[in-house]
Amino acid sequence: MGSLIGNESVGTNMDSLLRENRVFAPPAEFAAKAHVKSVAEYEAMYRRSVEDPEAFWAEAAGELEWFAPWTKVQEGEIAEAKWFVGGKLNLCHNSVDRHALGARKDKVALLWEGEPGEVRKITYGELHEQVQRFANVLKGLGVVKGDRVAIYMGMCPELAIALLACARIGAIHSVVFGGFASHAIADRVNDSGCVAVITQDISYRRGGEVKLKSIVDEALKKCPTVKNVVVFQRAASSAVSMTEGRDIWWHEAMALAGAECAAEWMDSEDPLYILYTSGTTGKPKGLVHTTGGYSVGTYLTSKYVFDLREDDVYWCTADIGWVTGHSYVVYGPLQNGATVMMYEGAPNWPEPDRFWKIVDAHKVSVFYTAPTAIRAFTKWGNEWVDKYSLASLRLLGTVGEPINPESWMWYHREIGKERCPIVDTYWQTETGAIMIAPIPGAVAAKPGSATRPFFGIVPEVVTQEGEPVPDGQGGLLVFRKPWPSLARTIYGDPERYKQAYFSEIPGCYFTGDGARRDEDGYFWLMGRVDDVINVSGHRLGTMEIESALVAHVKVAEAAVVGRPDAMKGQAIAAFVTLEGGCEATEELKQELRQWVAKEIGALARPDDLRFTDALPKTRSGKIMRRLLRELAETGEVKGDTTTLEDFGVIAKLRENDE
Numbered sequence: 001m002g003s004l005i006g007n008e009s010v011g012t013n014m015d016s017l018l019r020e021n022r023v024f025a026p027p028a029e030f031a032a033k034a035h036v037k038s039v040a041e042y043e044a045m046y047r048r049s050v051e052d053p054e055a056f057w058a059e060a061a062g063e064l065e066w067f068a069p070w071t072k073v074q075e076g077e078i079a080e081a082k083w084f085v086g087g088k089l090n091l092c093h094n095s096v097d098r099h100a101l102g103a104r105k106d107k108v109a110l111l112w113e114g115e116p117g118e119v120r121k122i123t124y125g126e127l128h129e130q131v132q133r134f135a136n137v138l139k140g141l142g143v144v145k146g147d148r149v150a151i152y153m154g155m156c157p158e159l160a161i162a163l164l165a166c167a168r169i170g171a172i173h174s175v176v177f178g179g180f181a182s183h184a185i186a187d188r189v190n191d192s193g194c195v196a197v198i199t200q201d202i203s204y205r206r207g208g209e210v211k212l213k214s215i216v217d218e219a220l221k222k223c224p225t226v227k228n229v230v231v232f233q234r235a236a237s238s239a240v241s242m243t244e245g246r247d248i249w250w251h252e253a254m255a256l257a258g259a260e261c262a263a264e265w266m267d268s269e270d271p272l273y274i275l276y277t278s279g280t281t282g283k284p285k286g287l288v289h290t291t292g293g294y295s296v297g298t299y300l301t302s303k304y305v306f307d308l309r310e311d312d313v314y315w316c317t318a319d320i321g322w323v324t325g326h327s328y329v330v331y332g333p334l335q336n337g338a339t340v341m342m343y344e345g346a347p348n349w350p351e352p353d354r355f356w357k358i359v360d361a362h363k364v365s366v367f368y369t370a371p372t373a374i375r376a377f378t379k380w381g382n383e384w385v386d387k388y389s390l391a392s393l394r395l396l397g398t399v400g401e402p403i404n405p406e407s408w409m410w411y412h413r414e415i416g417k418e419r420c421p422i423v424d425t426y427w428q429t430e431t432g433a434i435m436i437a438p439i440p441g442a443v444a445a446k447p448g449s450a451t452r453p454f455f456g457i458v459p460e461v462v463t464q465e466g467e468p469v470p471d472g473q474g475g476l477l478v479f480r481k482p483w484p485s486l487a488r489t490i491y492g493d494p495e496r497y498k499q500a501y502f503s504e505i506p507g508c509y510f511t512g513d514g515a516r517r518d519e520d521g522y523f524w525l526m527g528r529v530d531d532v533i534n535v536s537g538h539r540l541g542t543m544e545i546e547s548a549l550v551a552h553v554k555v556a557e558a559a560v561v562g563r564p565d566a567m568k569g570q571a572i573a574a575f576v577t578l579e580g581g582c583e584a585t586e587e588l589k590q591e592l593r594q595w596v597a598k599e600i601g602a603l604a605r606p607d608d609l610r611f612t613d614a615l616p617k618t619r620s621g622k623i624m625r626r627l628l629r630e631l632a633e634t635g636e637v638k639g640d641t642t643t644l645e646d647f648g649v650i651a652k653l654r655e656n657d658e
C-alpha cells in the first residue's frame with residue numbers, strides 16, 4: 001500500500017484553514033440555560049469521561065431503561081470491543097414506550113410536512129400504537145429476531161415507524177437511500193439476504209413523483225431471498241402493480257394487526273441495523289451497529305451536542321437513508337423525548353425559501369443541516385431568508401463535510417442572527433454518533449473547525465506509523481480508545497472490517513480523514529486521504545463508480561477521482577478508455593454519465609467524463625489517481641511522475657482536456 005496521504009487537497013485545505021482565527025464564544029444567554037454552562041464544566045466532564053470511562057458511560061447508560069443490567073461496562077480492545085456486556089434493552093422501547101408510558105404521551109414525537117404541504121403530528125402515544133401494530137405486521141409475515149429487512153422509502157413518518165418496528169422485534173433493518181437505483185438496492189438486499197422489503201408507492205420530490213415501488217419491483221427480479229413487500233400508500237390514488245402472494249398494502253395490514261406487541265429483550269451486542277457505506281475498494285460495506293452501545297452513544301450526543309430541552313422542535317434535514325438520519329432524525333432525538341420535525345421534499349420547492357418557511361411555521365428551535373445545503377442557500381440569495389423571522393431558532397448544526405469559514409459566517413449571520421451557537425459535528429457512518437463537536441453552551445466555535453472531542457472520545461493526529469504529529473501539523477485522524485457506538489463489523493465479512501479500519505495504523509481505528517489539531521486543542525478536518533469522494537456530504541467510493549462504468553459494453557477501463565467543487569465540496573471526474581472500435585463521441589459521453597446514474601443513482605453521475613487512450617499507471621499497474629486528481633483540478637500535472645509507466649499518457653490526457 002502506498003502513501004495514505006496521497007490526496008494533495010489535504011495540504012491545500014490546511015493552508016486555507018490556517019488563516020482562520022475568528023473565535024465565537026457561546027452567547028451568555030444560551031450558556032445560562034444549557035446542560036453544560038462553561039468551558040470549565042466541559043473540561044471537568046471530559047477529563048472524568050476519559051480518566052474513568054467505565055463510570056462515565058455507565059452513568060450515561062443508566063439514563064436509559066434496561067430490562068436486565070450489564071455485568072461489565074466494557075471489554076476488549078478497540079477492534080473487538082463490547083459494551084454493557086450482558087445487558088438487555090430495546091431501542092424502540094427507549095425511543096417510544098419510555099415516553100408514551102410516561103409524561104410525554106401527548107407530546108408530539110413526529111411533526112411532518114409533506115412536499116405538497118400537508119402536515120401530520122404524531123404524539124408519542126400514537127407512535128407507540130403505530131409502531132406496535134407495524135411490528136405485528138412484520139411478525140405476521142414471519143419476520144423474526146435476526147432477520148434482515150430492507151427499507152426503501154421517502155421521508156414520511158412511516159419510514160421512522162418501519163425502523164422502530166424492526167428494532168422492536170429485533171429484526172435488523174437495512175435502509176437503502178431512496179435516491180439509489182434498482183441495482184444498488186439489489187446488491188444491498190442480496191448482500192445481507194433480506195427476507196422482506198418495506199417501501200411505498202411514490203414519494204414527492206421537486207414537484208415530481210419518485211416511483212419507489214416500481215424501482216423495488218425491478219430490483220427484486222434479482223433478489224431470491226425476499227418473500228414479502230409491504231407498500232405504504234403515499235399518493236391519494238395509487239396505480240402501482242402488486243405481486244400476488246408477495247406484496248401487501250401497509251394500511252390494509254395495519255387494520256388487521258393487533259395493537260400490542262411487547263418489545264424483544266435484545267442483548268446489548270445484538271445487531272440493530274446494517275447501513276451500507278462506501279470505502280476505498282470494492283463494493284459498499286454493510287456496517288453493523290449493535291444495540292446497547294449505539295443507543296447510549298446516540299442518546300448522549302443528542303442530549304449534549306444539541307443541548308435538547310423539553311420544549312425544543314428539533315429538525316435534522318438529513319434523509320433517513322443516511323447515517324445522520326438514523327442517529328439524529330430517529331434514534332438520538334426520540335430517545336431524548338424530543339419533538340422531531342421531518343420534511344419530505346426538496347429545500348427549493350416550490351421556491352428556495354421552503355426550509356425557512358418550515359422553521360417559522362413549526363417554530364423549529366434546533367436546526368441541523370449539511371454545508372452543501374448552506375452553500376446552496378447562499379447562492380440562492382438572502383431575499384429568500386429575509387422574508388422570515390427565524391426567531392424560534394436557538395441552535396444550528398452542520399454535518400457531513402468540512403464547512404468553509406465563509407459559509408459558516410453566512411449561517412451564523414443570516415440564519416442564526418448572531419444569536420445561535422453553531423455545532424460543526426464530525427463523525428462517520430462507522431462511528432455511529434458524533435465524535436468531535438463543540439458542546440454549545442461551553443466551547444467557543446472557530447469557523448471551519450469541528451472543535452473539541454465529545455465526552456469519552458480521544459482523537460489523535462498521527463503519522464502513517466502511528467507516531468503523534470505535533471499540534472499545528474496535518475496528519476491522520478485516528479481513535480485508539482474504544483467508544484460505545486462504533487460499528488462492530490461489516491456484515492458477512494469480519495476480515496474486511498479488521499482490514500479496512502484497524503490494519504493501517506497499529507492499535508487504532510483509522511478514520512480515513514486527514515486532520516490537524518491547533519494549539520487550543522481544536523480539530524480541523526482536512527478531507528479524506530483515501531479514495532472516498534464526498535459529494536454534497538454523500539460518501540461515494542471511486543471503485544463503485546469505476547465498476548459501474550466498466551459494466552458498460554463500450555468501456556474498457558475507467559478511473560474516477562474527486563475534484564474540488566464550490567457547491568458540492570467535491571465533484572466526480574471520470575477518465576474512460578473505450579473498447580476497440582468504439583468511437584469517443586459526445587453522445588457516448590452523455591450516455592455513460594446517464595448509465596452511472598441508472599446503475600447507482602443520480603448522486604453518482606460523473607460531472608466530467610473524459611475519454612483517453614490509456615490511463616496513467618505505475619509500473620506495478622496501479623492507476624495513478626494523484627495525477628488524475630491534479631489533472632481534473634488544474635488541467636495539468638506537476639507532481640512526481642517517476643513511477644509512471646508511460647509518460648505519453650499524461651501528455652495525451654492533457655491534450656484531450658476540454
Ligand code: WTA
Pocket residue numbers: 277322323324398399400401402403424425426427428429430450511512513525527528534537538539
Ligand atoms: C466527512 C456522515 C469535516 C469525513 C456523518 C468523514 C466531515 C465522512 C464532517 C463520513 C465534519 C463528516 N467536518 N468532515 N463536520 N462530518 N465529514 O459516513 O470525511 O456519510 O470521514 O457520515 O464525512 O461520512 P458518512
